[in-house]
Amino acid sequence: MRIKILSWNVRGLNDSRKRSTIKSLLMKWKADIVCLQETKIEDWGTWDGQWVLGGDLNVCRFDYEKFNCHRRTRAMENFSETILDLGLMDLPLRGAQYTWSRGTGLLQASRIDRFLISSEWNDTFKTIKQVALPRAEGFLDSVKNWWSSYEVEGNPDFVLVQKLKYLKKDISTWNKEVFGKLEEQRSQALNDLTNLEQSSEGRILSEAENAQMINLQTHLEQLAKIEEVSWRQKSRCLWLKDGDRNTKYFQSVANANRRYNCIDKLKIAEHVIEDKREIKEEILSYYQHLYTENEPWRPLARFENLARISEAESTWLEREFEEEEIFSVIKSCALDKAPGPDGFTMAFFQHAWEIIKYEIIKALRHYHQHCHMVKSVNATFISLIPKKKRAIELRDYRPISLISSIYKITSKLLANRLKTVIGKLVSGSQNAFVRGSEISDATLIANEALDWKIKSGEPGLLVKLDIEKAFDKVSWSYLLTILRQMGFGERWIRWMKFSITTVKYSILVNRSPVGFFPPQRGIRQGDPISPFLFILAMEGLSKMIQQASSLHWIEPFKIGRDPTSQANVSHLLYADDTLIFCGAERSQVMQLNLTLFIF
Structure with missing residues (x-):
């Protein structure tokens, strides 16, 4: 339909x-x-x-x-x-x-x-x-009773994490009791309803029996709705296709997702392995190597021409976390996206906010002051999402990080603040992130630069770069150096250091976590603040190319006839996609190669 x-x-x-x-x-x-x-x-x-x-x-x-x-x-x-x-x-x-x-x-x-x-x-x-769609009766009342019964001592972040662990266990038990017997409840209700209907054929039902029949019909409708909600959450289907909204559809989506994401064979070099244990070992080894820093020494990055935020902006970024700001972040999150290791979705935090907000606010204010939380907050699942059908090599999978709910709230708080100043920090070459610009502007500029180069009759070189595993290979020391040179305060730097350096990964292979290891580099896809950090990291490359152009080590493409008003285009960036425009001379190619090597 x-x-x-x-x-x-x-x-x-x-x-x-x-x-x-x-x-x-x-x-x-x-x-x-x-x-x-x-x-x-x-x-x-x-x-x-x-x-x-x-x-x-x-x-x-x-x-x-x-x-x-x-x-x-x-x-x-x-x-x-x-x-x-x-x-x-x-x-x-x-x-x-x-x-x-x-x-x-x-x-x-x-x-x-x-x-x-x-x-x-x-x-x-x-x-x-x-x-009105049914809600599990008494759920929030149960959460309130459970939450108030937990007695935990320690720092606010530890208290919050422990209470969530206890709550997860109680909710799991409650879930089995209420939802784990749906089929049994439905069979019993159908049996009781059938008996009443058969009785009505031979005699007139009493008022109590008629009321019971109505209640049974209502109960069956509620069970059907509950089953639909359950399968919708399992399917992670946040939109509806062709107007279908029923349990069978969501169940088929959930099952199809499981089949599609299942890794039953893996090609390593020229060999295909199908043994489940070997597949897990190879995947774990691959990602441990990917997140290992291969260069123990890197040159210190110093940029004289980086844009900086003001002291007032730095102070504003580091201001106290307020309740309204925290809850606004929670409300802005997608409700039923896949949870991280703690098992909680943002839907729970929205609905139970009045019950658990005191501990959340205290934990975030403790983080604000001390710039760290208990390590379990930064535990992360890596979910492998196939880029294409019949994926068989690890490069055919996109690693998406499933982060804990508390870290997600924290990261989104910081990301919302950072995006208010990022337009000031990135150059025009990162066009899509400049306030008032459109993503399509970069395409128009590239076409215009190419047209003028062709009209000039001069040879030129257009280089298209796509950085392999770009997020996964970001150097932590380089990123933190960039942030310092852009004027970010020490508290902000410590927040970012906690975010990127205290991570521990487990890889989800066929829905089962494998390994638990710390990385040495990289930022997470799926972390709200990662795209903004990557943009700032790429600003270093932008400034290096810009400096090479200003020193005439590479010659940019020129737009326009009048030499006094010509626009120079040396490069354009969008995330990890980069276009570089330069002359075709050997010296320029060597200089460009050196610039990219240093970066």
């Missing part, structure tokens, strides 16, 4: 021209569902089709839709009048009284989410109903 959805922020549907435009769009696109936003009209008589309005409307209709509310407010009355004026139907909500709450109790709870439908929609979909 394929559905076309048309959404338009129309702003003023009373305008006849806009109504004509909408009709034309409908005829052209033949949309199945139409969303018109901010229509701002009083008379909806112009719309004759089937339509539905749904979402977080941020207002209740009746006083009983808000906990502990004993009067109907003017906003409620206006909302009800609007529904009547629009000729909409407000379907009853099944499965819950409220759709929003804060905290673990009902001190703040209300129904602010709803679907409103037109009579035409109701005529077409006669069996439509509005149902």
